[in-house]
Amino acid sequence: MAHRRCTKAGCSTAAVATLTYVYADSTAVLGPLAPEHIPGSYDLCRTHCENLSAPRGWEVVRLPEIGSTPPPVPDDDLLALANAVREVGMLPEEIPATPVTGPADPADQADIVVLAEKRHLRVIADGERPRG
Template structure:
């Protein structure tokens, strides 16, 4: 049996499945699931293309061959490129010292001490392997 879009008054064939991850405030839109499952919503091409999330939520669009990939947000790409340039072209970013080359308050280590945050711009972060940062200091 062919599955249809779950939106009312829409009889188009379903091409994507929408699920919600409430803990992460995220709506995940991916390829059509092999079986209909509770808590998942099948959407047609038009409704999946126009999907938006409530304020404070993010939409994660998963892709597969034959399913159009979303265009990257130019603002995010430019912010990431600028953050990489800022850290990559200088030995010690602004506000850093010889003892803390990436700033005192800017970097944080995970509980395992594996990752260090080098820079942050908006919601984007640049991270590095903590052992490589230690090697650079030593």
């Protein structure tokens, strides 16, 4: 990850926090440095974080963990689902039936088979309908 600099004019110190404004709530939110630059937000150094003030009538919310390492960018669920579907297409014709477990009525699940699982996502098929 490239190090980002404070966006305050004339400051070249490394940024440690991201400032965003919630105009509807008249709130300025100062939190840990975002993993990526967010349009409309400001990256600030420690000094500018400590000296931050908001306009009259606005509230400043300071989230914990400022200056800590930003969290990794999470994997996209849509990408994980696409990969699971792609893997199913590469599987042999005969897929062993794995019953789906969950809060649904067991009678409704009798004809459902799990084709593939990837983390918390499942590719399922109706056992009565032909696949392909």
